[in-house]
Amino acid sequence: MLKLIGSRLLQMVFIMGVVSLILFAIFDSDKFKKQIAVAELGGFAVSALSDKDYQAWLDKKGLNTPFYVRYANWVGAVLHGDLGKSFEKNEPVSGLIAERLERTGVLAFWVFALMIPLSLTFGVVAGMKEGSAQDRVTSFISVFTTSLPEIATAIFLTVIFALTLKWLPANAAMVNGWDWRALVLPVLTLVLYDFGYVARMTRASMAEVMSSQYIRTAVLKGLPYRRVILRHALRNALIAPFTIIVLQLNWLLSGVVVVEVFFQYAGFGKLLLDAALFGDVYVIQAATLVAVFVAVLSQIISDVGYTFLNPRIRFA
Amino acid sequence: MTAANIAEVAPSLPLRLQMRRPRPILALILLMWIPLTAYVMFGSNMPETTRNVILLPAIPATLALYYIAVTSWRESPIAVIGATLVFFWLLVAVTAPYLPLIDPNKPIKPFAPIGAYANNHLFLLGADFKGRDMLSRDLWGCQRVLVWGVSATLVAYAIGAFFGLLAGYLGGWWDQAISLICNIFLSFPVMVLFILILNYLGPSGFNIVIAVTFASAPAIMRIVRGLTLDTKSRDYIFAAQTRGEHPLRVMIYELLPNARGPIIVDACLRLGYTTVAITTLTFLGLGLQPPDPDWGLMIKESTKVAMVVSFSYMLIIPALSVSSLILGFNLLADGLREMSLRD
């Protein structure tokens, strides 16, 4: 088991190394350098600069150093906890990332806090009796909500709750300070999209357990139905959903981009998109590393958790 | 039953049965798909006359396919509903040039509300902020999503399946190398990968195909690899191998057809994801570019102008359209899975 975790972590570090090198190489192009110069000095100043002055500016910014040297320096700095400085925002990347991650973390926390109980309840209830009315209704709801892309859900919720009923603010830019009400629509959007998927997985797992030999035996033995479900079925039925839920962390990092952009919520996803459009290489690097780290970590937790929880599986 | 009777009944029966065979269906799909793709991808470079007629053969092909789909899946109402939604949009896509629609890019009367009659034009679904007819834009809008979405999924499948077969069938060193590369891509949240790739390549339909391939092919490869490992040990493969057939031949003619069922279900789901991805990317400004109508683009443009109830139809209409198409794909996948479990 430890060996497995170790090798996965090693793989992750390898992936991060390769990816960041590729990113450095990509953003080393003249096009991106010019883009940064234009953003920093303005189009006029850049076109007025003589080539010598432009090169001097690149030197000053450290952009003239070959990318592999910059890469090596950057790796060294990262190992000391220094992620570099944002070209666009003129501040250290580590602070920026931490602040944005915290905001996205709050969003993610509420998404999970709502989505997990909701989808598990729906899934278990549906899976208890395959083919029943409750099963069909649940299936329909989950296919339906999963079919609404986040952008569409965001629109529907905004039109209903913000524009028509005026219960909630239409955006979550929160310029007047932190506002929980503004968080409702982004959270709901993500929950609605994701809950259907987890509910279906739970349902499938529950249905499988319910049709298994030992549950049938328990029911035949005359144990109370409630007890069978709570004591025996649930424990096994929730193994698969557990791994799925952990993997949703990975999905969430994708989902937050569109939701944060639509609702103008200054979180990690918006930071990543802005940085990519700007060519802010150190921010992109850091954001990508964080994203890869979270994704791989969720994969490892999911695998390890599955092994722990499921006595039938043993890794060689 | 007499011989004469059989002869009478025969022509109608075999025709339908024949149609269900893979080859005619494939021909119909190509007949529908090639003109549509050509129209959307290269339409602006076509001579006027070609462009006017190129979609004509696709219309009967689409109708025939829909008929086949409904008759062969009638045991699953879910699949039929899904197919109906998908084919509705396919039909709109191939008939759009022949429908009595006004030019979707023509500004007529900005902010004309739903049902308004202005400047000699009836706005059934209102007009957008530039005064373009929403009904026309919404119907034309399905073309680009369908063509780019399906093309991207197809390319991703071709590449993913190829490597999956390779890894699963050859095993050993091949398997390890391919799996490692796939793991690298799977370590990214999908949107992060999209943003990085499209920001580097620049926004366009072709680049979306590339980005979707990078994002989806590794997962497809895993599925196909798993299926291959599963079927590899079967007798008929062993038989083919002992016959001395080329591995590539074994893979394509023996392995792939037998892994067909789960792949088709997965493909339907993936078409849904890709449609979401294209719409989302276009909304973020990384996907398809204006001015031609596209649902993601309609949403992107309208978020700036329609943030009051009276204009919200500009957002709701494209959002509903894209949702209905994705719902179609998902229901289809569901229905097909249900049927495959029953078999």
Add this chain to the structure above:
Amino acid sequence: MSQKLPPVFQHPVIQNAFDHLEAGRLDRREFIRIAALLGASAASAYALVGLPSPAYAEGSLPFPPDDSKAKAGGVFKIAMQVQKLEDPATFSWTQSSNQVRHTLEYVSMTGPDNVTRPMLAESWSASPDLKTWTFNIRKGVMWHNGEELTADHVAWNLKRWADPATASSNIGLSIITGMLHDTGKKDDKGAPIMGLSDGAIEVADKYTLRLHMNKAVLSAPEDLYNYPTAILHPSFKAPISEKIIGTGPFTLAEFKVGDKCILKRVSKTTDGQDFKYWGGKVYLDEIAYYNFDSDNQLPAFASGDVDGVYDFNVEQVDLAKSLPGVIHKARTAQCICCRMQVDQKPFSDKRVRQAIAMTVDNSTIKGLIYTDGGDVGEDHHVAPVHPDYFALPAMKRDVEGAKKLLKEAGFEKGLEVTIDVGNTDGPWHQTACEAMRDQLKEAGVNLRVNVMPAAKYWEIWDKTAFGCTAWTHRPLGTMVMSLGYRTGVPWNESHYANPEFDKALDAAEATLDVEERKKKLAAAEKILQDDAVMVLPLFRPIYTIVAQKVNGYEGHPTQYHQFNKVWMA
């Protein structure tokens, strides 16, 4: 003969302008503007011509008068892009200048009425030949570090702008070019290096600054309110956002690029004295800019997050009308200029450019995009709102003529061209180009509209052969032409080089007689129009909106924020 004017209007150019006014050849508003530029007080000029003066404070303050109903205190929240603040002399955007406009001040201040009044200068005067300008620096203006503003400080700023190493666009302003001479050296691009002439900037005493030009410059005071001309303390070091010493009533309290820029009142100087602002009462406690990109500003206003926006697009007018608030509309010289580089194929052939310009019908495009306000462009970049605008005969669309020209140029089988569009000012750029595309089709020109993100467009704006560039408002036609079309100037994106045009422009700039000046400029307009360097379909109006509780707000044609007398109900 001409009426003798009171002594405050003693300048011969004022007298001359007044004669034209009397003869009915000059607009009254234009007279006021000129009189104010030449040192007369705006109020007396308004009185002289019998126009009601907009309410302005007594004395020499450039602000509106105090409002007895005004409540002190409150925060004014505005949605605007919050940009990086490095060196105010190299600002490329009005937005960044607005972020520090209430901290760093200017020698002069042009009001919403397009009249320039003294700000950090108390008054100014010009010699009869307009070559020597004397600025009397206001006494008792306190820097945030407790020092007093002197003529030396202002001179330091002027010298800095004139230094090519600063890379300030101010170097193109007439007030600076008038003090430069050719050093005889060339830079690595082969352009001559210009240097500040000896003695051009003279500090006569602590409060008197005298500028000696080698040509007549009428616009000197106006030039000193161009957005990168904020007066800095000589201790300045970039970035300004780290340490800002100004003379204004506010200073940066909180600043984060792409997030927010919060300005708070200055109460103490950095050396511990009480700070006393020279400009009278200021009501607001705080001015807060929150970052929203231009499309999202109005939605932010709609949701009640902010009390005002920097601007909104024409597409959003209907949304704005449905919201509670006061919409301000101003006629401007802001435009898009679809310019063709005269040294790149196929535009190096004048016939091709002419054919394109002839085929496009500017008035149709204007009508399509701005049904409400705006002016039709005439392909020479001088706008009807410019005081020195001369109306040439209306342009006529001529498709047949264009086809003939194209045939002569060897494109009888049609011409394929691509225009780059960045929608830097909103999606209407693209609408305009698409309309052009439809019109050009009739002459056999196939125009491909290549849309790219705004940031990407600014990378290539001066490189692409055919591009749709947004130009902001500038108060004078001569100013725009000098910045954009004079041979070899940095912002000459079309690479246009025509000595004849340069001569006509110089002649216009040097002419004192207002009516003569217009005629001279007409010559320059005509040359530029005939050379078909650009298609300039329209000059756009600008829109902004503020909440009803915002009092004393006035829209400015250049979108400069002037909030000294704004108060919140």
